[in-house]
Amino acid sequence: MSTYDSLSARLERLAGEVRPLRPRHDVEPVPSVAPRDVEQTRELLRFAARERLRVIPCGLGSKLSWCGIPGHVDFMLSTRRLTRVVSHVPDDGTLTIEAGATMADLKERCRAGGHFLTPDVARAATKTIGGVVAAGESGLDQLRFGPVRHHVLGLAVVLSDGSLARTGGRLVKNVTGFDLQRLYCGSHGTLCTIVEVSLRLFPEPEHELWLSTGVATLQDALGLAAATLNSPARVVSLSIAEMVPPKQGQAWAVFARLFGRRAAVDAEHALLARSWPVHASCEGARAREAAEQMSDALTFSSSPHPTLHVSCRPSRAMGVTELVRGALERLGIERRLALQPGLAELDVELRGPLEPQALAGLVRELRVALREQAAQLALRNAPRAALLDIDPFGERGPGLELMRALQRQLDAAGVYSTGRFHGGL
Amino acid sequence: MRAEVVHELREILGRAGLISEPGRLLTYECDGLALLHERPELVLLPRTTDECARALRVLHREKIAVVGRGAGTGLSGGATPVKGGVVLGTARMRDVLEINAVDRYARVQAGLVNVDLTLAVEELGLFYAPDPSSQHACTLGGNAAENSGGPHCFKHGSTTRHVLGLVIVRDDGSVLDLSRPAVDPVGYDLVGLFVGSEGMFGIATEITVKLTPTPAVTETLLAIFTDLDAACDSVSDAIAARLEPSALEILDKLTIEAVEASVFAAGYPKQAEAVLLIEVEGAEAEVEMTLAELSRIVKQRGAIDVRRARSAAERKKLWAGRKGAFGAMGRIAPDLYVADVVVPRTKLRELVAATTRIAREKRLKLANVFHAGDGNLHPNISYDRRDADEVARVLRAGEEIMRVVVAAGGSLSGEHGIGIEKQAAMSLVFGDDDLRAMCRVRDAWDPEHRMNPGKLIPVHVCREMRNAERPR
Numbered sequence: 001m002s003t004y005d006s007l008s009a010r011l012e013r014l015a016g017e018v019r020p021l022r023p024r025h026d027v028e029p030v031p032s033v034a035p036r037d038v039e040q041t042r043e044l045l046r047f048a049a050r051e052r053l054r055v056i057p058c059g060l061g062s063k064l065s066w067c068g069i070p071g072h073v074d075f076m077l078s079t080r081r082l083t084r085v086v087s088h089v090p091d092d093g094t095l096t097i098e099a100g101a102t103m104a105d106l107k108e109r110c111r112a113g114g115h116f117l118t119p120d121v122a123r124a125a126t127k128t129i130g131g132v133v134a135a136g137e138s139g140l141d142q143l144r145f146g147p148v149r150h151h152v153l154g155l156a157v158v159l160s161d162g163s164l165a166r167t168g169g170r171l172v173k174n175v176t177g178f179d180l181q182r183l184y185c186g187s188h189g190t191l192c193t194i195v196e197v198s199l200r201l202f203p204e205p206e207h208e209l210w211l212s213t214g215v216a217t218l219q220d221a222l223g224l225a226a227a228t229l230n231s232p233a234r235v236v237s238l239s240i241a242e243m244v245p246p247k248q249g250q251a252w253a254v255f256a257r258l259f260g261r262r263a264a265v266d267a268e269h270a271l272l273a274r275s276w277p278v279h280a281s282c283e284g285a286r287a288r289e290a291a292e293q294m295s296d297a298l299t300f301s302s303s304p305h306p307t308l309h310v311s312c313r314p315s316r317a318m319g320v321t322e323l324v325r326g327a328l329e330r331l332g333i334e335r336r337l338a339l340q341p342g343l344a345e346l347d348v349e350l351r352g353p354l355e356p357q358a359l360a361g362l363v364r365e366l367r368v369a370l371r372e373q374a375a376q377l378a379l380r381n382a383p384r385a386a387l388l389d390i391d392p393f394g395e396r397g398p399g400l401e402l403m404r405a406l407q408r409q410l411d412a413a414g415v416y417s418t419g420r421f422h423g424g425l
Numbered sequence: 426m427r428a429e430v431v432h433e434l435r436e437i438l439g440r441a442g443l444i445s446e447p448g449r450l451l452t453y454e455c456d457g458l459a460l461l462h463e464r465p466e467l468v469l470l471p472r473t474t475d476e477c478a479r480a481l482r483v484l485h486r487e488k489i490a491v492v493g494r495g496a497g498t499g500l501s502g503g504a505t506p507v508k509g510g511v512v513l514g515t516a517r518m519r520d521v522l523e524i525n526a527v528d529r530y531a532r533v534q535a536g537l538v539n540v541d542l543t544l545a546v547e548e549l550g551l552f553y554a555p556d557p558s559s560q561h562a563c564t565l566g567g568n569a570a571e572n573s574g575g576p577h578c579f580k581h582g583s584t585t586r587h588v589l590g591l592v593i594v595r596d597d598g599s600v601l602d603l604s605r606p607a608v609d610p611v612g613y614d615l616v617g618l619f620v621g622s623e624g625m626f627g628i629a630t631e632i633t634v635k636l637t638p639t640p641a642v643t644e645t646l647l648a649i650f651t652d653l654d655a656a657c658d659s660v661s662d663a664i665a666a667r668l669e670p671s672a673l674e675i676l677d678k679l680t681i682e683a684v685e686a687s688v689f690a691a692g693y694p695k696q697a698e699a700v701l702l703i704e705v706e707g708a709e710a711e712v713e714m715t716l717a718e719l720s721r722i723v724k725q726r727g728a729i730d731v732r733r734a735r736s737a738a739e740r741k742k743l744w745a746g747r748k749g750a751f752g753a754m755g756r757i758a759p760d761l762y763v764a765d766v767v768v769p770r771t772k773l774r775e776l777v778a779a780t781t782r783i784a785r786e787k788r789l790k791l792a793n794v795f796h797a798g799d800g801n802l803h804p805n806i807s808y809d810r811r812d813a814d815e816v817a818r819v820l821r822a823g824e825e826i827m828r829v830v831v832a833a834g835g836s837l838s839g840e841h842g843i844g845i846e847k848q849a850a851m852s853l854v855f856g857d858d859d860l861r862a863m864c865r866v867r868d869a870w871d872p873e874h875r876m877n878p879g880k881l882i883p884v885h886v887c888r889e890m891r892n893a894e895r896p897r
Contacts, residue, residue, distance in 0.1 A: 089769065089771060090665075091661070091664065091665035091770075091771050092664065092769050092770045092771050092800075093664060093667075093770075094769075114667055115667070136609060136610075136614075138609075146582070146586060147608070147609065149614065149617060150582060150585075150586050159858075159862065163858040163861070163862075164858060165858050165859050165861070165862035166855065166856070166859045167859065167862070167863075169836050169854070170769075170834070171767045171768075171769065171800060171834075171835065171836055171839075172770070172799055172800065173574060173578065173583065173767055173796070173799040173800065173801050173839045173840070174767050174836045174838070174839060175571065175572045175574075175583070175621050175838050175839060175840055175841075175842055175843075176767075176836045176837045176838050176843065176847075176851070176854055176855075177843065177851065177854070177855060177859075177860075177863055177881070178618070178621065178622055178863045178866060178867070178881075179572065179585060179617060179618060179620065179621045179622075180618070180862060180863065180866060182585070182614045182617030182618050182620075183613055183614060183617070183618045183866065185614065185617075186609065186610065186613070186614055187613055191613075202669075203667030203668075203669060204667065232640075232641035232642075232707075232708045232709075233708065234707065234708070260711060261710075261711060261714050263710045263711075263714055264707075264708060264710045264711035264714060266710075267708060267709070267710035267711075268708060268710075271708075311607060311608040311609065313525075313528040314527065314528050314529075315525075315527040315528050343608055344528075344608065345608055374605065376607060376611060378611075393611050393612065394611040395611075397605075397611060397612075398601055398602050398603060399601060399603060399612065399613075399615050400612065402601065402615060402869065402870070403612050403613045403615070405869035405870075406613060406866060406869040408869070409865035409866060409868050409869045410862065410865055410866070421612070422611055422612035423612060425612065425613075
C-alpha cells in the first residue's frame with residue numbers, strides 16, 4: 001500500500017470521507033478529509049500533531065492558489081461538511097454558522113430573515129464562509145460595508161493541538177478579550193482551522209438599482225467615480241472596467257450599485273443623474289442579477305489565469321492603473337482589468353501570452369515602480385515556476401518576525417506551517 | 426528604583442518627561458476605576474516615538490514592568506499601575522502629523538485628545554467617528570488600546586474599524602512601524618490584533634485613522650417615556666424593523682435628574698421615567714423615512730412626546746447632556762461605579778430590569794444610561810468609597826450583573842475593556858483553551874509579560890501572578 005493509500009485509510013477511519021485534492025492548482029493531489037463535526041475535526045488535528053503531519057485546512061478550495069507553493073503537505077482538511085446553523089437571531093441581526101456553509105446558502109438564509117449578507121462575494125456557491133474568512137475575502141460591497149474582518153463577531157477555531165478556542169462572541173459590540181478574530185481572519189489556514197463563524201447582518205434592501213455607462217478615457221471614468229463618491233449617495237459598489245477593444249469610442253465602462261429604501265434609492269439616483277448624464281439602469285431583481293453577474297465578471301479571484309491584485313490610496317488610482325497598463329502594453333499581454341476606485345483596488349487578469357519567468361519579472365518590475373506610489377501588489381493563481389523567488393502576497397515589510405512568533409506560539413507542532421503564506425509562514 | 430536608572434531615564438526624557446515626586450505621582454495611582462490604586466515608581470512622559478523606544482530599552486534591560494496610559498479615563502483599571510512598575514504616558518505626544526483629505530485619513534501622535542482630531546478636520550467636511558463620552562479628555566492611543574466605542578459606534582463601528590495603521594514600541598524598545606495605510610494587511614492583521622489589547626502588546630505612539638465624510642443631513646429626536654421598559658422595547662423594535670439610525674441612547678429617570686441639575690442640563694423633561702435619544706444621518710430622503718418609522722415605533726410603545734431638535738445648537742445641547750451624564754452623577758454621591766456589559770438586543774428590557782433588581786437588593790443607587798442600539802448597558806452605581814460596606818456591596822452587584830448578563834448570552838464589556846476589574850470574570854465567558862490561546866498570542870508580543878502585567882487574563886490560566894511579580 002502506498003503512503004497516500006495508507007494515510008487515506010487512516011483518515012477514513014477517523015472521519016469517513018476522503019478524496020484527492022490539490023493543495024494548489026499545480027501541485028500533486030493529497031488526501032482531503034472532510035470531518036462530519038467539530039469533534040472529528042479536533043480528532044484529526046490531534047492525529048496530525050501526534051504523527052507530525054502537515055495539514056492545509058480549506059473550505060471548497062477556491063482560493064488555495066492565492067497562496068505560494070507549499071512545502072510538504074500530508075493532507076487537506078475540508079470543512080465543507082460542517083454546515084450546521086448554530087444560532088440565527090434575525091431580530092438581533094446576528095448569525096452563527098459552522099464554517100462549511102456556502103456563501104450562496106447563507107445569502108438565501110439571510111434574505112429570508114430580512115437581512116443582507118456581507119461580504120457579497122463573487123461565485124458564492126463555490127465558497128464557504130470559513131474559506132472566505134480565512135482568506136479575508138471581501139466583495140465589491142466592501143465600499144459600503146467595509147471588509148469582511150469588520151463583520152466577524154466571533155470565531156471558533158481548532159488549533160494544531162486539537163484544542164477548540166473561541167474568540168469574540170455573537171454580539172454586535174464586544175471588547176471582551178483580545179480580538180483574535182482579527183488575527184485568524186485572512187491568515188489562510190496557517191494558524192488554525194476555522195470551524196464556526198458569527199457574523200453581523202445588515203438590513204435587506206427594499207429596492208435596488210444598477211447603473212452602467214461608458215466613457216472614452218480612464219480619466220473620464222475616474223472623474224465620474226470621484227463625483228459619485230463625493231456625492232451624498234451611498235453607493236454599495238462602484239467599479240470601472242477596461243473594454244478591450246473599445247466600443248464606439250468608449251474604452252471604459254463604469255458600474256454603480258445602489259440599494260436601500262425605495263424613496264432613498266430614487267433620490268440617490270436623481271442625484272447621480274447629474275454626473276452620469278448618459279447611462280443605462282435596471283432595478284429590482286434585474287439589478288440584483290446584474291450586480292451578481294458583474295461581480296463574477298470583475299472578480300478574477302478564482303481565474304485559471306494569473307491575476308494581479310494591486311491596492312493603493314484612492315488619490316493614486318490613476319497613476320497606478322496607468323503604470324500597470326503601460327507595463328502590460330509594452331509586453332503585449334492580453335488582459336482584463338477592473339478597478340474599484342472607492343477602495344483603490346485594481347485587479348488584472350493576465351490572459352497571456354506570458355511565460356512564468358516573464359511573469360515573475362513583470363511582478364518584480366511593478367513592485368519596484370509601485371513603491372513610489374505607496375501601492376502593494378499581490379500575485380494570485382500564478383504557476384509555480386513564477387513563484388520560485390516571488391512572495392505572492394507582497395513585499396516583506398515590518399512585522400514578519402512577530403508574525404513568525406505568533407505562528408510558533410499558536411502552532412507549536414508546526415501542523416499548519418506549510419510555508420505557503422506571506423514570508424513563508 | 427536605582428538612582429542610576431532614574432538618572433538615565435531623565436537624560437532621555439528631560440525634566441518635563443519624568444515624574445518622581447511622590448505628590449505628583451498621586452495623580453497616576455489609578456484611572457477612572459478609583460476603587461483600585463497603586464503608586465507607580467515613576468511616570469515617564471516621552472515626547473516622541475524615539476524617546477519612548479529609548480526609555481523602553483532601559484526598562485527592558487532593568488526588567489521593570491510598564492503600564493501604558495493615555496488620559497487615564499479608562500474605567501476598568503487598565504491603566505492602574507503595578508507595584509514596582511512605571512507608568513508610561515502619552516500626554517506629551519499630541520501632534521497631528523498628517524491630514525490627507527483626499528484619501529480620508531489622518532496620522533497623529535497617540536496622545537492626541539479624541540475630539541481634537543474632529544476639530545482639526547471638520548472644516549474639510551470630515552470627522553473622526555468613534556466618540557466616547559469622555560472624548561474631550563480621552564486620547565486616541567487610549568481608544569486604540571481599549572477599542573473604545575461611543576454613541577455613534579452603533580452606525581460607524583468601534584475604534585478597530587477606524588484604525589488603519591500604528592507605530593508600536595514593543596517591550597524591548599524596538600519600533601514596529603505599521604503605519605502604511607492599506608486596504609488589506611499583508612500577512613497577519615497585526616494592527617487589528619493590537620487594537621483592544623489593553624496595553625499588553627506594547628505602546629502605540631502614532632496612529633493612522635480613517636476620517637469619515639460629514640453626513641449631508643443629521644437629525645436628532647428625543648422620545649420621552651413614562652416607563653423605562655417601553656423605551657427598551659422601542660429599541661428592540663427598531664432593530665427588529667431593520668432600521669439603521671446612527672445612535673440610540675437611553676437615559677433613565679435618575680440620570681435625567683442628575684443631568685438636569687448639572688451644567689450639562691439639556692432640557693430633558695424631569696417627569697420622564699426615561700428618554701430615548703435618537704440620531705439619524707445620511708441623505709435627506711433616507712433620513713426622513715427612518716425618522717418617520719422610528720417616531721411611529723416609539724409612539725406605538727407609549728412615548729408621550731417626540732421632540733425633534735430644531736437647530737444644530739439644540740442638537741448639540743441634547744448630546745452634551747448625554748455625554749455629560751457620567752460627570753453629572755457626581756451630584757448623587759462622591760463616587761461612581763460604571764459597569765459596562767453587552768446584551769443581545771432582543772433582551773434589553775429583561776436585562777435592564779435585572780440590573781435594577783440587583784441594585785435594589787443590595788440597597789444601592791443605580792442609574793442607567795446606555796448605548797441601547799448596540800445592547801451596551803452601563804448600569805451606574807453611585808457610592809461613597811469611604812463606606813467599606815457600601816464598596817463591598819457595589820463590587821458584589823457588579824459581579825452579579827456580569828453573571829446575569831453572561832447567562833443570558835451577553836458579554837463582559839462593550840467598550841471599557843477588562844483590565845483588572847473584570848479579569849476574574851473572564852472565566853465566565855471563556856474556557857481555559859480560549860484563554861490559553863490569548864496567552865500564547867500575548868507571549869509572542871511580550872514574552873516576559875512586562876507590558877501591563879496582571880491584567881485581562883485570569884491569574885490561573887497563564888500564571889499571570891508569577892509573571893507579574895518577576896520583572897520587579
